Amino acid sequence: MISIESKFTRLATDDAPGQEVRQNTEHLKGLLRGDKLPGTPVDFSHGDVNANAFAPTPGALGEFVRGVERGGEQAYTEYRGGAELREQLASRLAGFTGAPLSGANEVIITPGTQGALYLALAATVSAGDKVAIVRPDYFANRKIVEFLGGVLVPVAMDYLGRTAEAGLDLVQLEDAFKAGVKTFLFSNPNNPAGVIYSRTEIERIAQLANSYGATVIVDELYSRLLYPGRDYTHLRATGMDPANVITIMGPSKTESLSGYRLGVAFGAAKIIDRMEKLQAIVSLRAPGYCQAVLRTWFAEPDGWMAQRIAQHQAIRDDLLEVLGSVEGVVARAPEAGSYLFPRLPKLCVDLQTFVRILRHQASVTVTPGTEFSPDATDSIRLNFSQNHRAAVQALGRAAELVDRYRA
Amino acid sequence: MISIESKFTRLATDDAPGQEVRQNTEHLKGLLRGDKLPGTPVDFSHGDVNANAFAPTPGALGEFVRGVERGGEQAYTEYRGGAELREQLASRLAGFTGAPLSGANEVIITPGTQGALYLALAATVSAGDKVAIVRPDYFANRKIVEFLGGVLVPVAMDYLGRTAEAGLDLVQLEDAFKAGVKTFLFSNPNNPAGVIYSRTEIERIAQLANSYGATVIVDELYSRLLYPGRDYTHLRATGMDPANVITIMGPSKTESLSGYRLGVAFGAAKIIDRMEKLQAIVSLRAPGYCQAVLRTWFAEPDGWMAQRIAQHQAIRDDLLEVLGSVEGVVARAPEAGSYLFPRLPKLCVDLQTFVRILRHQASVTVTPGTEFSPDATDSIRLNFSQNHRAAVQALGRAAELVDRYRA
Numbered sequence: 054m055i056s057i058e059s060k061f062t063r064l065a066t067d068d069a070p071g072q073e074v075r076q077n078t079e080h081l082k083g084l085l086r087g088d089k090l091p092g093t094p095v096d097f098s099h100g101d102v103n104a105n106a107f108a109p110t111p112g113a114l115g116e117f118v119r120g121v122e123r124g125g126e127q128a129y130t131e132y133r134g135g136a137e138l139r140e141q142l143a144s145r146l147a148g149f150t151g152a153p154l155s156g157a158n159e160v161i162i163t164p165g166t167q168g169a170l171y172l173a174l175a176a177t178v179s180a181g182d183k184v185a186i187v188r189p190d191y192f193a194n195r196k197i198v199e200f201l202g203g204v205l206v207p208v209a210m211d212y213l214g215r216t217a218e219a220g221l222d223l224v225q226l227e228d229a230f231k232a233g234v235k236t237f238l239f240s241n242p243n244n245p246a247g248v249i250y251s252r253t254e255i256e257r258i259a260q261l262a263n264s265y266g267a268t269v270i271v272d273e274l275y276s277r278l279l280y281p282g283r284d285y286t287h288l289r290a291t292g293m294d295p296a297n298v299i300t301i302m303g304p305s306k307t308e309s310l311s312g313y314r315l316g317v318a319f320g321a322a323k324i325i326d327r328m329e330k331l332q333a334i335v336s337l338r339a340p341g342y343c344q345a346v347l348r349t350w351f352a353e354p355d356g357w358m359a360q361r362i363a364q365h366q367a368i369r370d371d372l373l374e375v376l377g378s379v380e381g382v383v384a385r386a387p388e389a390g391s392y393l394f395p396r397l398p399k400l401c402v403d404l405q406t407f408v409r410i411l412r413h414q415a416s417v418t419v420t421p422g423t424e425f426s427p428d429a430t431d432s433i434r435l436n437f438s439q440n441h442r443a444a445v446q447a448l449g450r451a452a453e454l455v456d457r458y459r460a
Numbered sequence: 461m462i463s464i465e466s467k468f469t470r471l472a473t474d475d476a477p478g479q480e481v482r483q484n485t486e487h488l489k490g491l492l493r494g495d496k497l498p499g500t501p502v503d504f505s506h507g508d509v510n511a512n513a514f515a516p517t518p519g520a521l522g523e524f525v526r527g528v529e530r531g532g533e534q535a536y537t538e539y540r541g542g543a544e545l546r547e548q549l550a551s552r553l554a555g556f557t558g559a560p561l562s563g564a565n566e567v568i569i570t571p572g573t574q575g576a577l578y579l580a581l582a583a584t585v586s587a588g589d590k591v592a593i594v595r596p597d598y599f600a601n602r603k604i605v606e607f608l609g610g611v612l613v614p615v616a617m618d619y620l621g622r623t624a625e626a627g628l629d630l631v632q633l634e635d636a637f638k639a640g641v642k643t644f645l646f647s648n649p650n651n652p653a654g655v656i657y658s659r660t661e662i663e664r665i666a667q668l669a670n671s672y673g674a675t676v677i678v679d680e681l682y683s684r685l686l687y688p689g690r691d692y693t694h695l696r697a698t699g700m701d702p703a704n705v706i707t708i709m710g711p712s713k714t715e716s717l718s719g720y721r722l723g724v725a726f727g728a729a730k731i732i733d734r735m736e737k738l739q740a741i742v743s744l745r746a747p748g749y750c751q752a753v754l755r756t757w758f759a760e761p762d763g764w765m766a767q768r769i770a771q772h773q774a775i776r777d778d779l780l781e782v783l784g785s786v787e788g789v790v791a792r793a794p795e796a797g798s799y800l801f802p803r804l805p806k807l808c809v810d811l812q813t814f815v816r817i818l819r820h821q822a823s824v825t826v827t828p829g830t831e832f833s834p835d836a837t838d839s840i841r842l843n844f845s846q847n848h849r850a851a852v853q854a855l856g857r858a859a860e861l862v863d864r865y866r867a
Contacts, residue, residue: 057586057734064737071536072740103531114528121521121719124510128719129478164571164721164743179464180587180609193741200741202587215861312528312535314571314721314747330471334477334600335578336571340721340747343609 054083063199069192070098070420070436075219078413081325083404084415087455093440094416095447098191099389100438102309107364109309110349117313117346120345126343134162135344146319149277150300151290158322161329162339166274166303167317169328170238171197172335173270174316176327177236178203181455183236187221187230189425189432191244191272198238198247206234207426212243213385213396218251219243226258230265237262241270241288242279245394245434246427247387249279255286259293268297268324275390276308277358280366283388289320296321305348306391306438307361313343343391365391368437368444375448379455384392394422396431399460404430407458415450470606475812476599477505477827477843485820486553491809492821492843493864496716500559500821500847502854507798508843509531509716514768514845516716517760519543520753524720527752535748540736541569542751552758553726557682557707558697565729568736569746569754571682573710573723576735577602577645579705580677580741583734584643585610591638594643595837596801596832598651598679605645611639611737614833618793619650620803625658626650633665637672647679648695652832652841654794657687661692666700674703676730682797684765685714687773690795696727703728711757713845714768720750761865773800782855790838798845803838807867809835816863821856 066072084118090130100107102229121163126135134140136161143156153404154160169460170193178184180202186194188207198205206229211220219241226237237258241250250258271288279285287296303316316339332338372393376384400407404421411417422429437444473479507514527534528662533542540546543564551564561567570576576599580864587609593601595614605612613636618627626648633644644665650658657665668674678695686692696705710723723746725735776793779800783791788805790810807814811828818824844851 057584060586061583061734061737064734066737066740069539069740073540080486100534102535106532108531109528114525117524118521123514123517124515125508128509129506131479132473132476159585164747167744168742176468179467182856196741201739312748314743314750327471330468330473331607333473333476334471334603335575336721336743337574338721340571340750341719343721343747343750375540377633438595 062202064196068408068421068424073098073412073418078409081198081406081409081413084406085170085410090415090450090453092446093443093451094414096418097435097437097439098418098420100306100309100436101440103310106440107309107361110304110353111248112371113310113313113346116345116348118177118341127345130338130344132333132338133160133325134339134445138162138344142317142347146302146317150287151349152287154319155322159325160317160319161325162344163316163318164336165305165314165331165341166272166301167193168336168339169301169316169318170194170272171305172328172331173301173324174198174238175201175331176324177268177270179441182236183232183234185226185234187239187243189245189422189429191240191408192424194238206232210243210246212248213244213383217443218254219248221250221254223254223257227261228447230267234267234281236268237268240274242275242389244275244390246385246390247394247421248385249283251286252284252286255288256291259288259291262297263292263294266332269293270299270301272301274301274306275305276302278362278365278391279389282364285389297321299324302356304347306379308350310346313340313346315339315343315347365438368439368441369393371441371445372437373449375445375452379452382455385406391436393435393437394432397433397455400455400458401460408433411451411454415454417439417447417451419451464660467607469791471603475815475825475828480505480819480825485816488813488816492817496843496859497822497824497857499853499857500850502850503675503825503848504842507713507716507843508847508852509718513847515718517711518754518764519756520717523752523755527749535614537745537751539740539745540567540732540777541746545569545751545754546770548755549724553724554708556758557694558837559694561726562729566726568732569659569751570725570739571721571743571746572712573679573708574600574722575743576708576725576862577601577679579730579735579738580708580731581583581605582608582738583731584675584677589643590639590641592633592641594646594650596652596829596836599831601645610799613639617650617653619653619655619785620790625661627657628657628661630661630664634668635702637668637674639828641674643675643677645677647681649682651682652796652799653792653846654797654799654801655792656690656692656795659691659693662695663698666695669704670699670701673704675790676700677706677708681708681713683709683712685769685798686773686796687769692796702731706731711754715757717753720747720753722746722750722754728833729737729782746864771848772845775844775846775851776800778848778852782852782859786859789862799844799850800842800844801839804840804862807862808867809863809865815840817865818858818861822854822861823853824858826858
């Protein structure tokens with residue numbers, strides 16, 4: 054039995070995105086080379102939702118206000134979210150993913166996709182259960198499994214070595230199932246690498262999960278922001294047993310609605326039922342008035358999403374050009390979403406220290422790769438959903454510091 | 461090791477407040493006596509936040525909108541909530557509770573007080589730990605402890621047998637500590653009974669917790685809505701070791717702000733730290749824009765709270781009069797908050813069935829006492845934060861059905 058003390062030590066958030074303000078920089082003295090680099094601060098740990106970057110979906114606040122005006126019926130929904138809204142979402146999500154969905158029984162609205170992830174894992178994983186997760190993948194996946202007392206079984210993804218697929222090691226995945234893994238969790242597009250799993254990879258995952266009777270939780274948070282020419286396969290629209298798959302999405306990223314804390318999980322009714330029971334004691338429900346904002350989701354103005362994708366693509370390409378000019382940096386162009394996960398050359402300070410130096414000397418906040426994989430000691434994640442000009446300049450400053458601290 | 465199946469069976473929400481819409485009434489046929497009673501439906505399972513009952517604090521929506529306008533800084537706060545807001549809250553809560561508080565280290569903003577309760581318990585209780593809870597008390601307390609694998613040690617409260625105190629069995633509480641209980645959780649004012657713990661009771665709780673080195677989590681959600689002449693003692697302002705006490709409050713009830721999902725936990729920095737780490741994987745943070753609404757909290761217009769208390773008192777007194785007219789009903793007048801927890805006479809159907817009949821025949825929704833204590837098989841809870849006239853009429857209909865179904 055693990056002590057509660059060590060359980061929480063493992064949950065350390067010191068280097069987690071957004072928590073940097075709680076760090077102090079005393080220990081950097083003596084390590085610093087050269088002066089501070091002036092420029093507009095950019096926080097690449099999350100997207101910028103301000104008006105000069107990527108503002109929330111048009112009409113979101115209006116729907117919120119109308120929700121407040123509806124009063125009690127909007128404030129006190131079922132724990133799983135308002136019934137009418139779930140029907141509307143089910144129809145839209147069935148259309149988007151290409152497989153049928155029941156609003157009554159197969160959808161739950163949660164406080165952010167973070168809430169959905171936690172509930173989905175807690176509804177499927179007990180202490181001692183083996184859970185397969187990808188390296189690298191979203192940092193909270195590992196932490197949630199550990200908090201629940203699950204046993205992590207990592208599966209490698211060679212995202213830098215491939216181009217036509219994400220690079221999941223499917224042999225390792227099968228070995229994990231053979232070793233008793235009953236839950237597999239992964240993000241697609243991958244966070245942090247921005248790569249999309251190929252149809253072949255997704256179909257193989259479905260086949261393996263069916264063979265071994267495993268549950269798969271797939272975080273498709275970024276699946277709407279696909280760059281031109283990219284195909285995307287929804288696991289739930291393959292041969293995967295529908296009783297064993299939960300899909301998670303939400304409007305916090307592409308749609309810039311994070312401030313409303315909304316996520317959606319959909320799929321297997323039995324797991325959704327459990328998630329609702331747990332939500333009842335964890336947070337009761339997604340904020341009632343905020344739920345109303347989901348009415349704008351998948352109902353954005355014509356052309357809005359296409360424009361948003363084009364804007365992100367332009368930033369992505371400029372940032373890749375900056376990275377390409379730095380000797381020793383290796384980056385794969387993201388195929389979806391707004392994350393870049395470049396590998397840096399060998400530096401004279403460790404990754405955590407370099408990340409703090411970036412913040413201190415260049416006003417650039419990034420997330421160390423080790424949040425996503427213990428192996429990623431040489432990578433940083435950047436969310437490039439930022440003001441275009443500021444982002445390019447900030448990455449230029451980061452490049453200058455890579456040179457300055459090169460080993 | 462308990463299976464995940466049975467873990468979730470214990471979390472049943474079928475009779476939980478707000479979930480009644482998921483019930484069907486097929487099985488009532490054959491049991492029903494007489495016709496339906498016409499009248500405005502009243503849902504006593506939660507307060508009514510509509511304009512003709514108890515609307516949210518004036519200015520709440522305005523603060524929300526200003527929060528949205530602030531953009532990213534409001535959307536992406538630290539996981540524990542915005543720093544400036546925490547300072548403001550710390551100052552107000554220190555004043556209200558009568559003991560100092562650090563906004564930097566001793567306050568966390570959560571998705572509702574439900575979120576605070578879950579995090580506080582998960583930060584202190586490991587599988588196998590003994591946790592004392594009161595009977596009756598808020599229904600989620602038991603469920604959270606069970607979900608965490610804790611062992612419940614009930615402590616009785618004789619709320620109907622006392623008047624000058626809540627009626628906690630302090631001998632049982634000491635026995636619980638002697639038996640190894642390290643966490644004690646209780647609501648004050650008590651939910652569902654609406655009674656306030658006396659200074660003597662609170663000081664004894666502090667003394668016992670100090671003697672046995674136990675952590676106490678006190679849910680003070682209703683501590684602002686005190687009826688005239690009532691004294692209230694904040695546990696954190698007694699001799700209780702500040703390193704072992706967490707207080708929970710929020711604006712969802714008296715202030716009718718439930719639709720914004722806001723709660724606050726404050727106290728021991730070490731526990732607050734853990735709660736933040738856990739919040740990072742459970743929901744990231746309380747909804748960013750909603751946090752701005754807390755600026756209105758403890759800063760309501762002059763006289764607003766006094767008027768709100770007077771309105772609740774008037775409803776309470778009229779409802780007590782209705783209850784007093786029904787033979788065999790026993791009710792203690794609530795000293796704070798908006799819950800009534802009357803004991804009903806012996807009926808010809810069981811409590812769950814009677815509660816469903818009330819909803820079916822009288823359009824009156826109440827919560828069965830068994831949600832709060834396995835012993836409360838003859839009690840119902842009513843949240844009387846309702847339209848005054850509709851509530852009195854609805855309770856009249858319920859009284860008629862008590863007579864109709866009397867054993």
